[in-house]
Structure formats: C-alpha cells, structure tokens
Amino acid sequence: LLVKRGEHPVKGKWSLPGGALRVNKESGEFDATIEEAALRELREETGVTPPYLEQLMTFGSADRDPRDWTVSIAYFALIAAENIKLQAGTDAAEAAWFPIRNSVVGVNLAFDHKQILAEAVRRLRSKVEYTSIAANLLPKQFTLTQLQRVFELLLQQKIEKKAFRLRVQKAGIVEPVLGAMVVGLPTRPAQLYRFVKKKERDLFFPRSLAFAAKQ
Amino acid sequence: LLVKRGEHPVKGKWSLPGGALRVNKESGEFDATIEEAALRELREETGVTPPYLEQLMTFGSADRDPRDWTVSIAYFALIAAENIKLQAGTDAAEAAWFPIRNSVVGVNLAFDHKQILAEAVRRLRSKVEYTSIAANLLPKQFTLTQLQRVFELLLQQKIEKKAFRLRVQKAGIVEPVLGAMVVGLPTRPAQLYRFVKKKERDLFFPRSLAFAAKQ
DNA sequence: TGAATAGTGTCTTTCAGACAATATTGA
DNA sequence: TCAATATTGTCTGAAAGACACTATTCA
Numbered sequence: 001l002l003v004k005r006g007e008h009p010v011k012g013k014w015s016l017p018g019g020a021l022r023v024n025k026e027s028g029e030f031d032a033t034i035e036e037a038a039l040r041e042l043r044e045e046t047g048v049t050p051p052y053l054e055q056l057m058t059f060g061s062a063d064r065d066p067r068d069w070t071v072s073i074a075y076f077a078l079i080a081a082e083n084i085k086l087q088a089g090t091d092a093a094e095a096a097w098f099p100i101r102n103s104v105v106g107v108n109l110a111f112d113h114k115q116i117l118a119e120a121v122r123r124l125r126s127k128v129e130y131t132s133i134a135a136n137l138l139p140k141q142f143t144l145t146q147l148q149r150v151f152e153l154l155l156q157q158k159i160e161k162k163a164f165r166l167r168v169q170k171a172g173i174v175e176p177v178l179g180a181m182v183v184g185l186p187t188r189p190a191q192l193y194r195f196v197k198k199k200e201r202d203l204f205f206p207r208s209l210a211f212a213a214k215q
Numbered sequence: 216l217l218v219k220r221g222e223h224p225v226k227g228k229w230s231l232p233g234g235a236l237r238v239n240k241e242s243g244e245f246d247a248t249i250e251e252a253a254l255r256e257l258r259e260e261t262g263v264t265p266p267y268l269e270q271l272m273t274f275g276s277a278d279r280d281p282r283d284w285t286v287s288i289a290y291f292a293l294i295a296a297e298n299i300k301l302q303a304g305t306d307a308a309e310a311a312w313f314p315i316r317n318s319v320v321g322v323n324l325a326f327d328h329k330q331i332l333a334e335a336v337r338r339l340r341s342k343v344e345y346t347s348i349a350a351n352l353l354p355k356q357f358t359l360t361q362l363q364r365v366f367e368l369l370l371q372q373k374i375e376k377k378a379f380r381l382r383v384q385k386a387g388i389v390e391p392v393l394g395a396m397v398v399g400l401p402t403r404p405a406q407l408y409r410f411v412k413k414k415e416r417d418l419f420f421p422r423s424l425a426f427a428a429k430q
Numbered sequence: 431t432g433a434a435t436a437g438t439g440t441c442t443t444t445c446a447g448a449c450a451a452t453a454t455t456g457a
Numbered sequence: 458t459c460a461a462t463a464t465t466g467t468c469t470g471a472a473a474g475a476c477a478c479t480a481t482t483c484a
Contacts, residue, residue: 021275021284021286023277023283023284030277031277032276032277032278033275033276033277034273034274034275034276034286055272055273057270058249058270058273058288059249060236060248060249060288061247061248061249062238062245062246062247062248063247068238069236069238071236071249071286071288073273073275073286143436144436144437145435145436160473160474160475160476161436161437162437162438162439162473162474162475162476163472163473163474163475165437165438166472166473167472167473170472182436183482184482184483185434185435185482185483186433186434186435186481186482186483186484187433187434187435187436187481187482187483188434188435188436188437188480188481188482189435189436189481189482190435190436190437191436191437358463359463359464360462360463375446375447375448375449376463376464377446377447377448377449377464377465377466378445378446378447378448380464380465381445381446382445382446385445397463398455399455399456400455400456400461400462401454401455401456401457401460401461401462402454402455402456402460402461402462402463403453403454403455403461403462403463403464404454404455404462404463405462405463405464406463406464
C-alpha cells in the first residue's frame, strides 16, 4: 500500500506511508508511543486500520534523505484481502495497492523504501512458518486449501498437501467450524476452519532442537 | 555489560551503554549510520569492540524517560568470554559485566532498560536455534561439547548428546580442524571444530515445512 | 457420467529420543 | 588399573515426502 508523495524531494514518487512523530502535547494529535504514531500515519494517509502491526526495523543514516540525517522506524502491517478498500474522504485519493513480485514492487520508490519493503517481505516469509501470522491475511473462516495457498505464496514453493494438513492440524493452530462448509461449487464441499488463539511460541516447530525436550 | 550513570536522572543506577546520535558534521565524532553510532557509544563507554552487532528494536514513548519524549534504537552485541576484558583508560572504570539469570540481571536498571534486556535475551534464545549466532560466544576453535553447553545455556534445557551432534554436523555449520585436539586432560582428547561461513538461511531446519521442498 | 476439488491411506525416509557401548587420556 | 570425558552404535517412534486412492458436488 503506497502513497504518492505530494512534496519535495522526490515529489510524485510512490513511497511507503509515513510521517513525523507528534511529540508536542500542545498539538491536536499527540502520539503516546511510536506504535500509535505508525497507526495514526497509516490511517491519515490511507484510511486503513490494520488488524496486525509489528515493528520491522529502524533505518537511520546521513545519506538516506538528501536533506538531512534521518531516522525512520519502520512498521509492517497485514490485512486480509477482503478489507483492503481504501476509504474515501481521506488522503486516500493518493494511495493505492501494488502487487509484490520477488520482494519488489513495480514502481520506483522514494528514498530507501525499496530496501525497507524487501526487509518487510523477508520478515513475513520467515515468520509465516513458525507463527500463525498468516491468520491476518485470510478471512475469519477459511479452508485448509486457502491456508495452504497463502503459505505457498509466501514461501514461494509448493507444499505437499498431506504433510501440510497433518502438520497444521497437529500444531493445533486451527479448528474446524462445525457445520460450516463451502458450498455452491461443482466440487466436494470444503470444511471451513478458524484460527485458535494461542501463545505464539508453541506453534509449529514439532521437531526442532529447542522443543525436543520432555514436556 | 552495564555502565553506571554519572548524570541525573537516575544518577548512580546501572544502565545499558548508550548515548545520542552525532548528526552534526562540524562535531569531531560524526555518525554516518545508527549502527556506527551504536559501536561508537559502546567503545567510548566500555572499551569493547564486539564481533557481532545486531539491531534489536526501537523503543519510543512519551513516558519512558521522565524528562521528555524519547526514542532509543537498541542494539545487541555478542562477544566470546575470552575477550570480555574491559580496557582501562576509557570510561570503563564505570563499566562492569553482570550475569543474567532468567532474562534478568541482579541490579535495578535505569528507565525501561530491564525490558530492553529481556527483549535481547528473547531474541538471542530464538536465533541460537536456527542460525550460527552461537559462533560469537565461543573461541575460534571449540569442541562439540562446548557448543552443546552454549545451546543448553541459551535454550535452558538439556539436549541429548547424540541428536545434537548429528544435527549440528548434518547442518554443515561446523567442520573439524584437522589434527587439532584438546589434550592435557585425563580424558579422551576432544576434536576441535570451527564454524563454516554460510548464508544464514540454510542452517538447521532440516525438515521444517519451508525447507522441505525438493532442491 | 465427467470434471473439479476435498480429503484420506499408506509406504518410505529421515531424524530425534533414549540409552548403552566403546575409545582415549593422565594419574 | 580407574576416573573422566569423547565419540559412536543401535533401536524406537514421530513426522515429512511421495503418491495414489476415495469422496462429494454441479452440470
């Protein structure tokens, strides 16, 4: 989700949504934390309020902005495809969604935002495997095939169906929604599942060294 | 590795080493990047130059410092026990090493540094398992038993010897140093190993979903 | 019935867990 | 020889890989 910059430098270029911290109590919008500031900027510029937000990394150097030494605290957010509608009436006229292919977006980005995006993609790819982060990219209820498609998209490889299903179910991160099936298609109806809320750490990793110890 | 604060607020309390970015070209010490600044502060306050430095997380809010809205970009460094001597002649008179037990150090820390430390320990524990980060806590050459001790310390659990050795060797992250053995002890001599430099990502995880695909 | 997708059975291979056996050294 | 630690052997069980099979729906 990119916004078109209305100001120099790099006016007219697409960039990641963002802006300055509001640390002044007198101003109308005051940020209590950096995370609040990230949510506020995203909302102001795109109208989007994401269900998932995670601090990514901080970028700071003398030369990433031609004007001055700058520090950017990057966050990354996830949202299900069904909820990506940009709201009118905000700055959203200048915001648009772009597909990512090979960690890269099809337009040139301002400043070092290409690297920031690449880092976000890397983080997402790595976390999908050992957390239930994929939950934020799917509707509340989904089929195991849909879940597998998300994994395959993010991991960029085919996964064997039986192994995937066994593992996801054994990990206990999903549960079937009783009686909820996908119908109306000329195929066998698919069972709908939902994610089970759990502590992040006991997901997946059935046989990695750290979790091999006796319970 | 903590330093004793010489200034108010919280004067006399121990805190993580750190300081302000130097973004002014005119001043003597100029930081080109935040990482350089982190190394400079560590060197100035403790005399230590670590072989490993990784950005941890950025902490920023209105209330973490009583004086003002502050942002701290936290890094964590690792260094082998054999190299932990603090150099005299620096500010190191006010620096000292403290043991960590259960993610916590035995003294009260300034500001929110206790949380920062806890986050660093969490990061280290999580990375030890799927990267060769432990290399930075051992001498250049080490025995597999020494390596296992590091893993057990960090993961806080016993690991079965045979499984550990098989896995470490199969992952290809270590190689024996030909002819190098630990001698002089009244035990069978132990083979010395060194770490193999590799891309981070193809370590460990022999059978996790992401890496299960055909090569 | 056929096409399409959902879901299962089952055999093989790999690796962790457990535990024991063997190997090598200095005192 | 004994104590101590290094290293390997081997059996078992669990999970992944591969692949084929069955199940259910609509047209």
